[in-house]
Amino acid sequence: MINAAQAITQQVSRWQCDALVVFEATGIYDLALREALRQAGIQFARINPARARDFARASGLLAKTDPIDARMLAAFARAMQPAPEQVADPARGALARLAKRRDQLVLMRAQEKNRRSEADDRAMAERIGRLIEVLDSEIAEIEADISALIKAEAQIADDAKLMRSLPGVGPVACMQLIAQMPELGRVGPKQLAALAGLAPFNVDSGTFRGKRKIAGGRKRVRDALYMAALNAVRELIRSRPSMHDCDRPENQPNSPSSPSPGSCSRSSMP
Numbered sequence: 442m443i444n445a446a447q448a449i450t451q452q453v454s455r456w457q458c459d460a461l462v463v464f465e466a467t468g469i470y471d472l473a474l475r476e477a478l479r480q481a482g483i484q485f486a487r488i489n490p491a492r493a494r495d496f497a498r499a500s501g502l503l504a505k506t507d508p509i510d511a512r513m514l515a516a517f518a519r520a521m522q523p524a525p526e527q528v529a530d531p532a533r534g535a536l537a538r539l540a541k542r543r544d545q546l547v548l549m550r551a552q553e554k555n556r557r558s559e560a561d562d563r564a565m566a567e568r569i570g571r572l573i574e575v576l577d578s579e580i581a582e583i584e585a586d587i588s589a590l591i592k593a594e595a596q597i598a599d600d601a602k603l604m605r606s607l608p609g610v611g612p613v614a615c616m617q618l619i620a621q622m623p624e625l626g627r628v629g630p631k632q633l634a635a636l637a638g639l640a641p642f643n644v645d646s647g648t649f650r651g652k653r654k655i656a657g658g659r660k661r662v663r664d665a666l667y668m669a670a671l672n673a674v675r676e677l678i679r680s681r682p683s684m685h686d687c688d689r690p691e692n693q694p695n696s697p698s699s700p701s702p703g704s705c706s707r708s709s710m711p
Contacts, residue, residue, distance in 0.1 A: 484525035609673030
């Protein structure tokens with residue numbers, strides 16, 4: 442099947458509405474398929490491509506072709522019965538797009554600031570400075586749009602109010618959690634920690650007890666939670682001026698009483 446909107450729509454129109462379509466998540470490349478399935482009222486599940494490949498290897502198939510992938514995805518769906526994806530919220534989708542664009546602009550601004558600091562020519566530094574001003578303006582406009590969108594949607598506004606009540610959670614962390622974690626309020630805290638890549642997974646065998654480690658998950662959510670946890674710790678330190686320097690967490694990196702960034706971030710999960 443050609444990966445074009447018209448061809449996908451024609452193919453989807455021939456499928457039954459009670460079917461469950463399973464395909465690998467490929468970002469923007471599966472967007473047309475998702476939209477066609479939603480319009481046709483057909484449930485679908487997007488799975489991590491690594492899971493599909495691991496399932497194929499476990500089944501004894503090392504070769505990879507389109508027909509093999511199709512058969513293995515069908516077998517994966519029958520064996521694993523993945524949950525259908527929830528109906529997308531247009532407002533949260535718009536918020537996610539704005540948040541992604543803001544991240545891009547913030548990164549560009551940081552890069553330009555680094556270039557300006559390294560510029561040994563005044564005229565060049567001024568040119569870079571003018572571009573930074575443009576980026577500042579664009580970021581401010583996007584942040585205003587994000588704020589207006591959050592206020593305009595009652596459910597999102599309530600979620601934002603609840604998240605902002607947590608220590609250390611500012612507007613950026615709040616925005617990222619709403620945009621990138623639609624599962625909030627729908628699944629338990631352990632599942633949320635795993636989705637964010639903050640769940641320490643066991644590495645045990647017999648009497649051996651390995652070191653628990655976090656893995657995978659949504660990096661942008663993890664970054665936002667890390668900064669929220671860091672802000673909360675700093676605020677705690679500022680609120681205790683009598684705390685001795687030797688007792689401060691940053692001066693005791695190996696102390697059991699000093700929580701790791703990962704544990705702090707897990708504690709920040711609503």
